[in-house]
Amino acid sequence: MINLQPYENPMYFGYLLIGLLPIIIGMLYEKRFRWYETLFSFCFLVLIFDGPKLGQGIALIGYTIFEVLLTWGYVRYRTRPKGANKTSIFVLAVILSIAPLVVVKFTPLFDPQHPSIFGFLGISYLTFKVVGMIMETRDGMIKEFNILKFLQFLLFFPTISSGPIDRYRRFIKDYDRVPTKEKYLELLEKGVHYVMIGFLYKFILGYFFGTLLLPNIEKIALINGHSNVLGLSWSLVGVMYAYSMYLFFDFAGYSLFAVGISYIMGIQTPINFNKPFASWNIKEFWNRWHMTLSFWFRDYIYMRFVFFMIKHKVLKSRIAIANLGYVVLFLIMGIWHGETWYYIVYGLFHATVMILTDAWLRFKKKHPDLLPSNRFTKVMSVVLTFHVVCFSFLIFSGFLDKLWFGFR
Structure with missing residues (x-):
């Protein structure tokens, strides 16, 4: 057998095409x-x-065995006629569902040389699906559990390693329905289109920025970094731009492959990116960047945290609650990426920018005539947001860690 990384090896696409033919014909x-x-x-x-x-x-x-049994047990408990609404059982189910991911994420802190034996490619995205299933069951939106359908949803291979993150009810709606020939031809056309754009993004533009351009600029930036205290130089700006472009085209390309293959299989997996660098503020950016992940964090962490704080009147000010919610949300997101300082700073940076953006929007609402809204101001907002995002990606890249600490 040949080990194949999803969407990385030309042979993978060859096998994929052969495997898809019976599905397409059917x-x-x-x-x-x-x-x-x-x-x-x-x-x-x-x-x-x-x-x-x-x-x-x-x-x-x-x-998979553990999470299936856990989800089945909670759905069965929650849908009992009586006495099935205990918060403690829900909290326990969520904690148990994320426990394997927590072990995998924090093991490197204690034993950097040996990754957790529980880890595997895609554990985060599978965990997000399970948690979403449990929370929607808690909310009464899911009332039954079909183990075969749940396995199809959980282990749907086009999205297993890095998303996009689908929702159970939306996935099953597509899985249970067989599209008409005319509808499927539309899906097939869109699927092939997404795959072709994915090739352009990942294997041409991503390769250019990530393999040809970025390493050379990083070498120059590291050399220039020795000549001044902070390591600041125009080459560092080049690293910021090159890495941002590489990150987008590589990840968006991968996501387009996953979405395209899903469409070919008759499953309309949600799009993950929608022109994120055209956003006019950071809130809009998170509505366009890695959308299925950002919406998952919004729905299952931020909104529930804010609702809990308001319900229990922990703070009087709703603005303070919203701001605290941003800190919690992006801190968790940063730690999810890794336990190093630059991932945590990346999360706190975005939380800070979100808080400032909300404050600015409130100020503009009270003073609508202070800054006119026209094409010029919108373009300037897009440019400013683009550079704020690129700077955050420079933090995220870990290059500053290498520049400031790796050679000093």
């Missing part, structure tokens, strides 16, 4: 071969986790 005849889709997903999971990643594959199996 869909054109308005038939969904669910047994084949299950076999197809299983074969690609074997390809991903075979060879040197066999340990990760075993961890995935154990994780």
Whole structure:
């Protein structure tokens, strides 16, 4: 067997095309071969986790069994006729669902040389799906549990490693429905289009910025960094731009592959990026960047935290609660990326900018005539937001850690 990283190896796409043909033919005849889709997903999971990643594959199996049993148990408990609304059981279910991810994320703090045996490619995104399922069950939006459908949702292979993060009810709606031939031809056209744009983004533009340009600019920036105390130089600005472009095109390209393959399989997985660098403030940016993740954090962390604070009257000011919610939200997001200082600073930086943006929007609302709203001010807002985001990505890249601490 050959170990294949999703959407990284040309051979992966060759196998993918062969595997998709029966699905495409079936869909054109308005038939969904669910047994084949299950076999197809299983074969690609074997390809991903075979060879040197066999340990990760075993961890995935154990994780899946644990999370399926946990979710089944909570759905069954929650949908009982009586006495099924205890907050403590809900909290326990959420804690248990994220426990494997927490172990994987924090193990490096105690043993940097040996990653957790529970870790595998995509554990974060699978955990987000499970937590979402439990929370929507708590809210009464999910009233039954079908183990086969849940497994299809959880282990849907186009999105298993890095998203986009789908929602159970939306996924099952597509999975249960077989589109008409005309509708499927539209999905097929969009799917192929997304895959082609993905190739442009990831293998051409991402390769240019990340492989050809970025390493050379980083070398120059490191050399120039020795000539002054802070390591500031125009080459550092170049690193900021090059890394930001690489991060976007590489990740957006990957997401387009996942969305495109999903469409070809008749599943309309949500788009992850929507022209994020055209945002006119940081709030708008998070409505366009890695949207399924940012919406997940918004719905399941920020909104629930704010609601809890208001319900229990922890603070009188709703503005203070919202600001504290931003700090909690982005601090968790930063720590989720990693426990190093630059991920945490990245999160706190975005929380600060969000708080300042809210303050500015409130000020503008009270003083509408102070700064006119026209094409020029909108362009300037986009430019300013773009540079704020790029600076945050420079922090996120870890290059400042290398520049300031790695060689001093």
